[in-house]
Amino acid sequence: MKNLLFSFSLLLLTATSFAQEFIPYYGSIVEQCSQTNITTNLTEYQNLGLKKRGTPALQNTLDWLKNKYLSYGYTTSQIQEDSYTYSGSTAVCKNLIVTKIGTLYPDTYLIVCGHYDSTGGTGTNDNGSGLVSILEIARLLQNIPTEYSIKFINFSGEEDGLKGSQHFVSSVVNGTTPKMDIRLVFNLDEVGGVAGMTNDTITCERDTSNSPSTNNLLSSTMTNELMTCVSLYSPLSAYLSYAYASDYMSFQSNNEIITGFFETNETTHKHTNTDLLIYMDTVYNYNVAKAAIGATMHFAKASTSALVNQNFQSDYQVSFYPSPAKDTLNINIGTITDSAYTFSLIDAQGKEVLHKQIENAHLIESIPLQGLAGGMYLAILQTNTKKITKKIIVE
Numbered sequence: 001m002k003n004l005l006f007s008f009s010l011l012l013l014t015a016t017s018f019a020q021e022f023i024p025y026y027g028s029i030v031e032q033c034s035q036t037n038i039t040t041n042l043t044e045y046q047n048l049g050l051k052k053r054g055t056p057a058l059q060n061t062l063d064w065l066k067n068k069y070l071s072y073g074y075t076t077s078q079i080q081e082d083s084y085t086y087s088g089s090t091a092v093c094k095n096l097i098v099t100k101i102g103t104l105y106p107d108t109y110l111i112v113c114g115h116y117d118s119t120g121g122t123g124t125n126d127n128g129s130g131l132v133s134i135l136e137i138a139r140l141l142q143n144i145p146t147e148y149s150i151k152f153i154n155f156s157g158e159e160d161g162l163k164g165s166q167h168f169v170s171s172v173v174n175g176t177t178p179k180m181d182i183r184l185v186f187n188l189d190e191v192g193g194v195a196g197m198t199n200d201t202i203t204c205e206r207d208t209s210n211s212p213s214t215n216n217l218l219s220s221t222m223t224n225e226l227m228t229c230v231s232l233y234s235p236l237s238a239y240l241s242y243a244y245a246s247d248y249m250s251f252q253s254n255n256e257i258i259t260g261f262f263e264t265n266e267t268t269h270k271h272t273n274t275d276l277l278i279y280m281d282t283v284y285n286y287n288v289a290k291a292a293i294g295a296t297m298h299f300a301k302a303s304t305s306a307l308v309n310q311n312f313q314s315d316y317q318v319s320f321y322p323s324p325a326k327d328t329l330n331i332n333i334g335t336i337t338d339s340a341y342t343f344s345l346i347d348a349q350g351k352e353v354l355h356k357q358i359e360n361a362h363l364i365e366s367i368p369l370q371g372l373a374g375g376m377y378l379a380i381l382q383t384n385t386k387k388i389t390k391k392i393i394v395e
Contacts (some may be wrong), residue, residue: 005387020228025304027296029140030233033293035141035286038132040191041068042277042285045128051118053160054091061116061174064096065131065154069098071370072139075337077363084167086157093117093156093182095164098138099363101332102149102300103312106321108181109149110300112137112292113165113247114188115158125280127158129192130261133289145312147301148183155247158189161269165250173254182215184222184299187248187260191288193281194265202236202288205243207252215257219243223259226295234287235296239264261288315388324393331358331365331381338383343367345392353377368395 048064049057062081069079082095096116102108113132117123129165131154136150157163173180193199204227207219227238241262243249248258263284269275296302303309317334331343339361353372358365374395381388 009355020225020232020298023297023304024234025306026294026302027233029144029297029302030290030293032140032287033136033290037136037284038286039214039282041132041135042124042128042280042282044347045131046122046124046277049122050120051116051123053089053093053117054155057116058093058156061239062096062154064154065096065116065135068135068204069138069152073142073335074098074100074225075335076139077333077337077361082168082172084157084164084171086160086163086167089160093164095156096154096166097168098152100141100146100150101317101319101334101363102147103145103319104147104301104321105161105183105345106149106332108183109151110146110183110296111151111153111185111251112188112296113153113155113185115164115247117156117159117164118275119159119321120271121275123270123275124277125192125263125267125275126190126270127188129190129263129280129285129288130188132285133188133191133261133292136289137293140293141296141300141302144297144302144309144315145317146297148299150296150300162247162250165247169250169254169280173251173256182193182251182256184260185248185251185256186226186292186295186299187243187246187258188269188288188292189246189260189262190270191261191263191285192267193263193284194267195279195281197265197281199263199265199281199284201264202230202234202291203239203240203241203262203264204230205241205248205258207258208242209252212253212255214255215252218257219259222257222299226259226261229295229298230291234291236287236291258301261292263288315390316386318381318388318390320390320392324395325369326395327369329367329369329379329392329394331367333361333363333365333381336383338384341381341383344380345372346380347373348376
């Protein structure tokens with residue numbers, strides 16, 4: 001966590017404001033952000049206690065988060081636990097990862113993240129405030145198609161030195177073949193404000209590190225866009241600063257593009273047993289969440305039409321990609337909860353040329369296409385109760 005907050009002036013806001021405009025549909029989704037949810041979730045998070053590694057409270061918080069995502073309509077196939085240990089501790093810690101597959105760029109991810117562990121106390125601001133903001137983003141975007149995939153990541157081990165995010169980067173991001181393609185990492189850490197103060201500004205953080213510095217310009221561009229989203233979708237002002245000492249730095253070291261939110265009036269209660277709801281400004285937390293919802297829709301390129309969303313839902317968010325496909329077709333089962341399904345391809349003459357039975361289905365299954373002639377096919381995914389058909393092209 002951060003102990004000091006250094007800020008720069010708003011040097012870049014004007015440059016990007018011309019390129020970004022208020023999108024009414026995005027605004028309508030942002031206005032569905034719930035102050036009641038923010039306050040209720042903060043209270044529940046606080047009641048879970050001190051969330052250090054190896055404690056029942058840390059596991060209870062993970063379970064609490066998982067149940068929240070399930071209640072929003074995410075399925076067990078979209079939710080993963082990423083377990084790890086590290087030197088000096090025998091405790092098994094877990095990151096919680098919720099994946100929403102994009103419609104046009106399914107293999108490129110926007111990561112929206114924050115840590116759920118605490119030290120010294122319940123961590124209601126540090127970082128319950130970030131978590132409840134992420135929960136509202138995930139709730140409102142669950143049924144909205146986005147061009148880019150989104151991973152909502154709840155990290156443990158941040159207070160022990162970014163252990164959870166370091167593990168995720170080394171084992172998952174770099175352990176994926178090919179390496180995971182990340183569009184942007186958007187980190188929310190300590191955004192609860194200070195009770196009794198005028199909390200009308202959110203600090204937006206960009207990468208200014210020298211090692212590596214390759215993505216500093218892109219980080220500045222994205223942070224500029226984040227600042228514009230603040231002005232478009234919330235009543236807050238944006239204040240430009242630099243990123244440090246939170247989970248996005250594990251990604252920064254891996255040369256990924258990062259940005260983040262951090263409260264401008266900084267609490268004096270972090271890392272103590274007085275990091276409690278009574279010392280926060282829940283209205284400010286709510287306004288930060290609104291800005292974050294608008295920004296996430298912007299960065300993930302969410303659809304701008306309710307009609308598109310209706311079609312998206314009628315197909316249970318199922319998608320087949322890439323199209324055109326060559327050697328392999330990927331099946332994203334979206335929000336289907338069945339553990340098994342059949343997949344078929346029908347050619348232009350109505351002949352079934354491929355039939356697969358999938359058991360214990362994962363979110364993504366890959367089907368080899370070797371031997372198939374190029375052309376248009378009808379892809380059919382069928383469970384005991386659902387049937388989804390889509391046209392695909394094979395090269």
